[in-house]
Amino acid sequence: MSSTVFVLNAGSSSLKYQLVDPGTAEVHASGTVERIGEAGGVRDHEAAVREALADIAGKPAPVAVGHRVVHGGDRFDRATVVTPEVEHAIDELAALAPLHNPANLQGIRAAQAVLDVPQVAVFDTAFHRTIPAAAATYAIPAGLAERYQVRRYGFHGTSHQYVSRKAAEFLGIPLESSKLIVLHLGNGASACAVDGGVSVDTSMGMTPLEGLVMGTRSGDIDPAALFHLHRQAGLGFEELETMLNRESGLKGLTGKGDMRDVQAAAAAGDEQAEAALAVYRHRIRRYVGAYMAQLGGLDAIVFTAGVGENNSLLRRRTLARLEHFGVHVDPDRNEVASKEPRRISPDGSPVAVLVVPTNEELEIARQTAAVL
The missing domain is CATH 3.30.420.40 (ATPase, nucleotide binding domain)
Incomplete structure (x- = not known):
């Protein structure tokens, strides 16, 4: 039985994808669809997802889609199944990541339109939600910081989490x-x-x-x-x-x-x-x-x-x-x-x-x- 996950990283004009087995780490397919919405490219993110699916045709069918989402703010400290409420939160958090979250959300909605499997949002910021307040707090007026969510969030969380685990394993x-x-x-x-x-x-x-x-x-x-x-x-x-x-x-x-x-x-x-x-x-x-x-x-x-x-x-x-x-x-x-x-x-x-x-x-x- 297939256990592959279709991993999507949606940018404003590109879609990176990989079909990977999380148990064995085997990569069945990977690629990038570029120039989304541009001359000579595909029409929109849904068309990009369809092109990616055409590339993995004949490979083990994915049981889920894992989406890279850049900013989870202070709301998400772990990967989360996408629901309408989660979509709404990602949209609201676009104020903190205007170059990334809107594109990530477009990728989620495009995948929902063409794939009837669970969708999961994996946040770059989630790994850093454990940072103590002393390290996360900027010394500006506290009311302003709280109202406008100004604090250290950190990024590259999936990489830091993966690499730190592998490093400990290597060191024994x-x-x-x-x-x-x-x-x-x-x-x-x-x-x-x-x-x-x-x-x-x-x-x-x-x-x-x-x-x-x-x-x-x-x-x-x-x-x-x-x-x-x-x-x-x-x-x-x-x-x-x-x-x-x-x-x-x-x-x-x-x-x-x-x-x-x-x-x-x-x-x-x-x-x-x-x-x-x-x-x-x-x-x-x-x-x-x-x-x-x-x-x-x-x-x-x-x-x-x-x-x-x-x-x-x-x-x-x-x-x-x-x-x-x-x-x-x-x-x-x-x-x-x-x-x-x-x-x-x-x-x-x-x-x-x-x-x-x-x-x-x-x-x-x-x-x-x-x-x-």
Whole structure:
């Protein structure tokens, strides 16, 4: 009997899909439908879902659909079967994620129209609902924060949850007593302190903009810098928002948003690119140090996602100044490429350094199956 889950990640103009068995982790099909609603593309999200279904025809029929939903606010702390009430909540939470939740909801409604199986929403923010108030609270007027839901929510939750579990398994220690720092480094990037399998702090905040330097996002910045740019450069609200999300980060510092291009430029002697990489590494070290203090001990630092999994030079140079904390990188192990979890620190190091490939689709499928 089939036990596959159809995992959907709906964006405003694209639909990523994967048909996966949550028990065996076997992927039966995967792909992306692009240019939804654009010239040369499919008409709408329902048409995109139908195209994805055509691709999986003949494969094991899905018993459920697992949807990635970016923002669950303070309402959802776990994967949830989609009901009219859940749809309404996702719609209301679009105020916190206007670029993501509306598209996620379109994907849910499109799948409902063409598939008569349970639909489950898996929230990026859910894993971080355990963050204590001291870490989640911004020091602004409390009434305003409560009324407009201003707090740290955190993102990349499915990745951090999957990777922290795999890291504990690899180390052979109970997840319930593990202390880990997970570095999800891709075009979007975030750090997470995981204590006993529970998120206790994370670098992304109310939105995915806060925290580490990313491909096109600034990460941390003094808010007064934006007031200054408004007054002195005449930049309006929308211009500033666009700048911070799409024109900053590595792209803002170098003109290149892809880490591979920036690193190639640095290797060729581009001083601007090397300076940008120094900023990138410095920001990561700042969070690693802070999370060491918050955790009160550390079993492992874990790299994951595209940059974290594949960029050995970045890993080595980022951790190079942490030896006095018991963090060491074995140069030979660090250069080994693999799709399996691996240790890149020497045997016997006080703090293990791991590379653990993430698998958000499998995590979504497993959470979907667990709900059902």
